[in-house]
Amino acid sequence: MENIVIIGNGIAGISAARHIRKLSDKRIIVISGETDYFFSRTALMYVYMGHMKFEHIQPYEDWFWEKNRIELVRGYVTQVSPDTKQLLIDGSRALHYDKLIIATGSKSNKFGWSGQDLHGVQGLYSKQDLDLLEVNAPNKEVCKRAVIVGGGLIGIELAEMLRSRDIPVTFLVREDSFWNGVLPKGESQMINEHILEHHIDLRLGANLKEIVSDGNGKVKSVIVAETGEEIPCDMVGLTAGVSPNVDFLKDSGIELRRGVKVNRFLETNVPDVYAIGDCAEQHDAIGNRRPIEAVWYTGRMMGETVAQTICGNKLEYKPGHWFNSAKFLDIEYQTYGWVFSERGMKENEAHFHWRHPQEKICITIAFDQESGQFLGINTFGIRMRHQVFDKWLTQEKSVDQVIEHLADANFDPEFYKHHEADIVSKYNSDFGKSIKSKKKSLKRIFQIS
């Protein structure tokens, strides 16, 4: 029987394991140094906030693994030897594999700041980081102020977490508006306002110069590069992005750049070794995607794809239309298709932006200004139906058609106020059109003939 070894029990590795089990009877071993069982990484924040206990963020009950004959091994893989098809766990236990899947995820970026390894300084990625946060910032008495460095999705989550325990937070963001490398300016501006509403001390255009020690190896303060201001604090969160967690493969002969280099079949340069999820790096980016995609959904898709390949059904990794979601404090964000920020905007890409006059709700629709083709949508505070946008993107609908049928795409709970009328009238006045909003149709939504 073939021995499939998976390093990493995150969403990518576990998706692969589950689907290999569905398709075959192969022996499956999953190795993780982080936790005994698979958990939802994106939900770690809710454990600190007290919304859930750690056991709640584990999607499967503990008996699931034995029942499905997925063997779980606890330990860090320290060495991989493709020549002998062997790997070492914690430097001692050796394990043979017939096929190896690397799904080791990411680690927090540290850019060599002075003081970055002091006590009280940490990233937020792993279960261990969460436990460390309970030490560094259990409450506002122990942690009188926290400074977060890096304005991305993890940074704002960490800010939300700390605020849930009333810990004062200073948020250093390098950009002159929050996440504006990704979000168009209207949206980015709205999130700036929302961060301030939550009493987070947001510092835009502020870089970290150094982290100052208290003389006992613990953080005392940080110094802002631009102003030289010293901000006293008990905890520093380093959330300036993540990069693939592949250091243990350095001498293995497996080709690395930032991540493990893979082709479209998720194969590495070494036979029978695959890489999936955050740690995989495509030779050539797929469409508008980045070569390394550190996203929950893509990890899952790669896991499912590689399972097919390993079970004798060689399959290319072909992700469908791009989508993603996040939550900025109280504001939900969803995106379907591509909407680029002013910095990354493609040629011919034009935007239509609407924002609610009072509430924190807005949308941005990207379209091709020559052909009028709909390219993508960002929505904040309005839920949209994935299925509908997926269909519209496949059918290459025009922006006018999308605007006209926007009610079909609404996914807000029942009785919520609808904004289609306002959106359409803003669109009409922006572009001199006279589109009338079509009423929501169950027939169209559920695709009944």
Next chain:
Amino acid sequence: MSTYDRSMALTGQPPKILSRNQKIATLIGMGGLGILLLAAFNVSFPNKGLWLTLSLMAISAGTIWFSWDAYTHKLPGIKNDGVWFKSISSKGLWGWMAGIALTGFYIVLYFYPEYLGLVKDGNNKGVIGLFDPLSRMLSGNPASQWFVYGTLYTVAILAFGIKFMWKYRHNRYERIRTMSVMFFQTAFAFIIPELMARLNGDKILNGGSLPYYDLKNVWPLNYYNFEGYRIKSFLSSGDIGFALLIFGILSVFVITPILTYKYGKRWYCSWVCGCGGLAETAGDAFRQLSDKSVSAWKVERWVVHSVVVFVTLMTTAVIYSYLGHDTSKYWLTKSTFLIGVASLLTLVFAWVMLFKRDQFKKDAIYGAIGYFVIIMALIGFHFFSGDGNVFLFKSETLRKSYSFLIGSIFSGVIGTGFYPIFGNRVWCRFGCPMAAMMGFQQRLFSRFRITTNGGQCISCGNCSTYCEMGIDVRAYAQKGENIVRSSCVGCGICSAVCPRGVLKLENGPLEGRIDSNQVLLGNDVDLMTLVNKK
């Protein structure tokens, strides 16, 4: 291990302590409860009406002020910070104490009302005596333990309903739903039946008197609705009595199926029902305590469906026992009634087996067992019953054991008393026969579903954690499957707490409602075809 586990404090370590306002509010609320407690110990209050008003006002004001202070300084959004750190909401010391206190209250209420001051023939004393003025004002009669209970129940739904609406002030579905349960409790369960009692003996009832009837309380939840004494009172109360009886029958066989078809059982369970109303308002703080394990689900299915079988048998036996043999006196006789019940059950069974068999699979066996138990018992009734005896039991014994085991112990003592331990919907999930019957229809023949939004689920688990019915919502959502579960009461909280906007409660065409295929959009279409092959 997380470090908060290290705390040795029995009460856990909430991230926030009570504000000054909340402390005062607690004091006021406790003061109100204190008056009731003093009354229970037979402290005689001079002006009962005034002290009762004071007490109820203090309880409501305390609750409302407390929650106002909890939410007013915060932006609209999900308010679950610290739920698992607070002792009351995470089975800590306060949770257990509240559970024991509530359970004790229910035991006294159901079995020892004399300790609350109930006096059979004479003036009430104690806490029931304190409620006399209010009862006389409404119905003209002295209070009973049920009147005290009904009043406190209504006060709880109103005060905690306001709290719930503040907590979910960003969510219109939750706000409107809560207004609905507050309305139905106050009007239908509390005020209308009390006022109706004033008509008793009146000319328009032909001098008859109506049984106490909460109109929204449908059989089989209202398991006693067709008992002999009630039928007699209905029939002796002129046209109004007759109309109410007809309404009672229609609400079981016509109104409930139609509404459940259109909206799912939520129209009742989380919009109208009193048990649901209390669970959603006062019980909201405990919704995360329901057990989501597969084993709990197995227990749930056996227990709740056994209750359905039990209540059907019991009701049939009770009605059977007071019907006659002679067609000339009344068209409905013992044998026509039994044949009627048997054919109705056969019809339902045949319809399910013919048209919904494919959705049923292994469960069909259980359904068949339940069905045949009932049918066999019905036949048994016919052959083994003597006068007053049905089958091997007296129908009265059957009725009494149902009323004791299910009506009192299950729905009251365990169902509500154990809120802080097992979660707020223990009764609805494990015991309520009405919920089970509507659930059966919801699963097979209803437009309601919770739609999963393509591939957006991140498996975080908020939906499952906050599902009061113990449904593992995430198990469906992460596969892209719609959630169509018989136990879902449609409270909408899974959708509310989802941080990625993945879940939507909605009514739509039956076609494609239940799709066990994995539909994770954003994936390669060919891959999804392969994944779903098996």
